[in-house]
Amino acid sequence: MYPKVKPALARAWRDLQTVQFGVTPAHAVVLGPVDTATGSLIDRIDGTRGMELLRAEARAAGLAEGRLDELVRRLAGAGLLDDLTAGGPRAQAVRRRPEVLERLGPDMGSLSLVHREPGGDLRGVAARRAIRVQVRGSGRVGAAVAAVLAGAGVGRVEVLDGGRVTAADVAPGGLGPASVGRLRAEAAAALVRESAPGRPPRTGDPEGPGPAPALVVVAPRDGLQAWAPDPAVAADWVGSGTPHLYAGVLEGTGLVGPLVLPGATACAGCMERDRVDRDPAWPRMLVQWRSAHRRRATAACDLGLSTAVAGLTAAHALAFLDGELPASTATRWEAALPGLHWEHSALRPHPDCPCAAAAPAVDAGAVRS
Template sequence: MHPMLKPALRRAWRGRNTVQFGVTPAHAVTLGPMDIATGSFLELLDGTRGLPLLREEARALDLSDRHVDILVSRLTEAGLLDDPSAGGVEADALRRRAETLERQRPDAASLSVVHPAPGGALRTLAARGAVRVQVRGAGRVGATIAAVLSASGVGRVDVLDGGRTEPWDVAPGGLPAASVGERRDTAARQLVRRSAIGGAPGTDRSGSATKGGEPPLSLIVVAPRDGLAVHAPDPGVAAPWLASGTPHLYAGVVEATGVVGPLVLPGGTGCAGCLALHRAELDPQWPRMLAQWQSGRRTAVQACDLGLATAVAGLAAGHALSFIDGDLPGSTGTRWETAMPLLDWRSEPLVPHLDCACGAAGHTEGELTSANAATQDTMAG
């Protein structure tokens, strides 16, 4: 082990004998009591020295071997130590690809704060290479999400959309001006490939072709060009994803409002069907209005502020990555919304609906049966 204090966290003395690692409340840790000699010793924890050498240099500071061992174990327990050689085989493979890792250093530093075990950051980053995500929609929001996921090391990003790129689809980070007139799916595929670091889509992080066809789909990001389909997601469209148990995350812009979420974990959190049922209960006119919005004559170009679209894409990509990395981000079963011009984000939990077939409300067998019976009565009547 070559202990290294995580470079991502700034250090400051809090008073005379306590050290605070990190600036922000989300990840800052304080450690004390700590004397000046120990404080100086911390400078040696830069990943270049193994424990024997550290103990030797500590003796010059009048610190005992035992003191060093206890300090190292306390720092490790507090999630403050990384090890430049930890993380397993995949992390080692990533380390050997210096150019790729150089570009991902800020991402690795960020992950080192979130995944506290030594080597946790590189292990997490490397694991993204085996993940497949589908992005549905290649407009300003969808294409940017796909590019960010690809650039963040997600091994395979498939983008689905129809038609040809229009001038108003172009966005920095999304489809380029040169793709206007090209098929959207082709343009998006090129964007994903250009954004990828270290290996084209369809290859794993070691650069070899993925064995045995496609890796399973970890996540669908629903980012249609028509933002109404995110504001009021269609339960019918989501039915196959619920049936296959595929997690899906909604993101889009409708009029001058941005929406991120919910991230639906089928059978676990509220889904499009739950949302539709709640809305119809709250507002009896909702289904009638929605039908008009969906069928009404649509203007050729939908409202979509570029700053808002970029913020939505960035937040959605961040939530997707957090989920891919093994956490449950704040959009899990929750919708985040922001409206111009104030653009403050607000969240609203999407409570699973008892009558929804997704089962997230925790149906027991008996409840299901009575719900089915009620449906049959209605049909018979």
């Protein structure tokens, strides 16, 4: 074991006996009481020394037997300890890829805050490399989402879209000016390759379907399809239980979410039924909006807003892929120009929707009795 105090959190002494790790409240941890001699040991737990050497240094500093081991236990218990040998074989495989580790250094620092066990950062990187994500749409939002996911270490990112890249699709972080005129799917695939840290992981059959997508990001160039998603388009994902996350920009409003967990949270069918319940004119309006959008040449999509939506969408997707439930779960976040306050609406499953998310969960106690 080569213990290492996680470098992601800045250390500061609150008083003579109390150390605070971290600045911001979400991840800061307070450790105390710690005497000065023990405190000076913390600096030596930096991953360059094994436990034996650290114990010898503790003895040389005049600390009682067992004090070092106790400190390491306390640090580990507080989620503050990393171990350069932890994480299992998949983490070790990542350790052998220095080009990946250098690129993902800040991302690993971030993972180390969420995955608090030693080696959690590398395990997180290894898990991302094994994941397949599909992004639907390669416009200002979709292409940037795909690039960020690939850049953050997601092993396989596929972008589905038709037609050819137009000048209006070009965005920093997304498709570049040189891709104008190319097939959208090809240009987006090239963007994903360029964004990835190192080569993609090997799969058994490079042409084969591979694992089912862990997530579909629905980021259509036409924001209406994210704002009022078509249940028919989502039917396959709902049927196969594939989580999907909507994102887009529509008429100066950016939206992130909902993340749909089929059978558990509201789907496109639930959202549509709910809107019809609340506004009988909704179906009639929707038909007209869809037809207007098909005719329209240019959408109102602010570049700053589309970039923010893409970044937030990618962050929510990564949080989900890393095993958490981000705030977009069953919730749509919206920010409208020019104030850009993020506001959220909770989306409830509809009792008439065939996705059955509204069905009462089976009560295990009732089944047993």
